[in-house]
Amino acid sequence: MQRGKISIQNLNLHFGKHHILKDVNIEIPENQLTVILGPSGCGKTTLLKTLNRLVELDDMVKIDGKIFIDNEDIFHTSTDVTDIRRKMGLLSQRPSPLPMSIFKNVAYGLSLNGVRSKKQQIPLVEKNLREANLWDEVKHRLKDPAIKLSIGQQQRLCLARGLAVNPQIILADEPTSALDPISAKVIEQQFLELKQNYTVVMVTHVLRQARRLADYVVFMYLGEVIEQGPVHEFFENPKMEKTREYLKGAFN
Amino acid sequence: MWKKIEAQIFHGLMVLSVISLGVILFLIIFSIVYRGLPHLTWELVSQTPQGGFYIGRDGGLLNAIIGSLYLSAGAVILALMLSLPLAIAMNIHYRKNKKLVNSIRFVLDLLWGMPAIVYGAFGFTLMIFFGIKASLLAGIITIGLFILPILTRSMDEVMKNVPITLLEAAFSMGSTKAEVSFRVLIRQTLPGIVTAVLLGFGRGIGDVAAVLFTTGFSDNIPTSLTHQTATLPLAVFFQLGSPIEQVQNRAFATALLLTIIILLVSLASRYFGNRFKKSIIK
Ligand SMILES: Nc1ncnc2c1ncn2[C@@H]1O[C@H](COP(=O)(O)OP(=O)(O)OP(=O)(O)O)[C@@H](O)[C@H]1O
Numbered sequence: 229m230q231r232g233k234i235s236i237q238n239l240n241l242h243f244g245k246h247h248i249l250k251d252v253n254i255e256i257p258e259n260q261l262t263v264i265l266g267p268s269g270c271g272k273t274t275l276l277k278t279l280n281r282l283v284e285l286d287d288m289v290k291i292d293g294k295i296f297i298d299n300e301d302i303f304h305t306s307t308d309v310t311d312i313r314r315k316m317g318l319l320s321q322r323p324s325p326l327p328m329s330i331f332k333n334v335a336y337g338l339s340l341n342g343v344r345s346k347k348q349q350i351p352l353v354e355k356n357l358r359e360a361n362l363w364d365e366v367k368h369r370l371k372d373p374a375i376k377l378s379i380g381q382q383q384r385l386c387l388a389r390g391l392a393v394n395p396q397i398i399l400a401d402e403p404t405s406a407l408d409p410i411s412a413k414v415i416e417q418q419f420l421e422l423k424q425n426y427t428v429v430m431v432t433h434v435l436r437q438a439r440r441l442a443d444y445v446v447f448m449y450l451g452e453v454i455e456q457g458p459v460h461e462f463f464e465n466p467k468m469e470k471t472r473e474y475l476k477g478a479f480n
Numbered sequence: 481m482w483k484k485i486e487a488q489i490f491h492g493l494m495v496l497s498v499i500s501l502g503v504i505l506f507l508i509i510f511s512i513v514y515r516g517l518p519h520l521t522w523e524l525v526s527q528t529p530q531g532g533f534y535i536g537r538d539g540g541l542l543n544a545i546i547g548s549l550y551l552s553a554g555a556v557i558l559a560l561m562l563s564l565p566l567a568i569a570m571n572i573h574y575r576k577n578k579k580l581v582n583s584i585r586f587v588l589d590l591l592w593g594m595p596a597i598v599y600g601a602f603g604f605t606l607m608i609f610f611g612i613k614a615s616l617l618a619g620i621i622t623i624g625l626f627i628l629p630i631l632t633r634s635m636d637e638v639m640k641n642v643p644i645t646l647l648e649a650a651f652s653m654g655s656t657k658a659e660v661s662f663r664v665l666i667r668q669t670l671p672g673i674v675t676a677v678l679l680g681f682g683r684g685i686g687d688v689a690a691v692l693f694t695t696g697f698s699d700n701i702p703t704s705l706t707h708q709t710a711t712l713p714l715a716v717f718f719q720l721g722s723p724i725e726q727v728q729n730r731a732f733a734t735a736l737l738l739t740i741i742i743l744l745v746s747l748a749s750r751y752f753g754n755r756f757k758k759s760i761i762k
């Protein structure tokens with residue numbers, strides 16, 4: 229069974245007059261962790277949001293090119309955008325819990341996936357919270373508003389909520405950048421486990437983090453993909469001059 | 481040097497305006513309380529008019545109290561049924577169509593600024609056109625139209641300020657627009673929605689011009705939408721117009737009653753607004 233193979237073909241994206249993504253071609257392998265690297269403003273977040281068509285919420289956006297998820301064209305007119313999004317959980321740069329209790333945040337995700345009765349939800353909420361490594365910290369305060377949690381806990385709650393929708397793919401936009409080092413470690417550990425069962429696409433600025441987590445690396449610069457390949461090849465033996473400069477820290 | 485003078489000027493202006501606001505507020509409340517309180521009797525709030533100088537002597541104004549409450553509640557329900565979907569559509573469904581949404585905002589602001597008497601005249605025209613007589617229903621429709629822009633724009637303003645990241649989070653999970661609207665947006669903006677509703681209620685209950693031609697007047701408590709009904713502002717209007725001092729005193733008591741109702745509504749709006757705030761995302 230194929231789960232979450234993503235193929236991006238000749239993707240171009242404009243915000244108004246600005247050409248943000250330029251002829252992007254990427255083959256993201258399934259059941260691996262792909263890291264997208266690149267200096268600030270190169271289009272990493274935009275690329276991630278294009279994968280689940282979230283970028284279309286913006287009124288200035290123009291997209292052409294093709295993206296296939298398990299051979300399904302996500303821009304095809306017969307494709308339901310909510311189906312596409314349900315296949316992908318998105319973890320954003322800053323956690324954004326919904327304005328409801330901890331329990332309901334996760335239950336909301338479950339309900340989108342068709343699990344609507346509270347009786348069915350209770351064990352699944354626990355399962356998803358455990359999967360996100362949050363259960364022990366919140367099991368006594370499930371009725372508390374989600375914003376009362378610490379930022380690190382909120383990020384894990386968002387992960388649990390995303391998992392509740394039962395996606396195949398997890399998109400993560402610098403998921404540890406707003407966190408303290410300890411929470412960051414917890415999330416990182418989480419991703420190492422997640423990649424057993426999900427296709428993960430993660431944006432990061434931190435080269436060491438990329439090295440620790442990635443199976444496959446994509447390097448972008450000013451909206452273009454400069455180089456992509458398996459993690460060892462990419463770090464040990466980069467082919468492009470730009471990549472070598474970046475790895476040396478020239479753009480920071 | 482200049483900075484210091486500038487700061488002093490603005491400080492002076494601020495003190496001046498705060499003092500004048502305080503004085504005006506005090507004088508308004510004082511004049512109403514001073515003349516109204518001695519006449520604000522239990523009889524006034526518990527009985528319908530029993531004759532004597534028309535609504536000036538015997539009995540009370542229960543007909544107008546109930547009439548005003550029915551009228552404002554009806555108008556708020558009517559306006560809410562139109563304004564909530566409109567505000568949601570402006571901020572979710574047509575979010576990308578900035579031109580359309582901004583034109584709607586512009587029109588609503590115009591309507592908001594229009595004096596109530598214009599709504600009264602419009603309501604009256606509608607009544608003639610459809611052959612409806614002055615009644616509770618005609619008043620509800622007129623006041624409903626009058627507070628519609630108030631409700632819509634107040635809700636729109638809070639919905640506009642919902643962090644885009646929150647909407648993105650909800651959409652990214654695969655929520656439909658309806659799910660985002662009813663399960664996330666409304667929850668997030670509930671304090672604002674409650675405030676908007678109570679603001680509209682307060683404006684509706686206090687206005688006289690919109691009901692002048694549309695509700696008629698009656699000594700009885702209305703029991704049907706087709707009945708004519710008394711309202712508090714109109715009662716004040718009639719009583720103040722009387723040459724008899726006793727009746728004028730009643731006008732102040734009635735005005736005091738109206739003020740108390742509006743005060744209670746404001747307090748309720750604060751209370752509920754705060755209660756719903758606890759899980760709001762900032
Ligand atoms: N909604 C938008 N409208 C117009 N331009 C945008 C919009 N969003 C992003 N951009 C522009 O697109 C470019 C890429 O932005 P993006 O957020 O994808 O960068 P990034 O690689 O994620 O950067 P960072 O590492 O700082 O998060 C930037 O130049 C940005 O200014």
Ligand SMILES: [Mg+2]
Binds near residue numbers: 273401
């Ligand atoms: Mg980014």
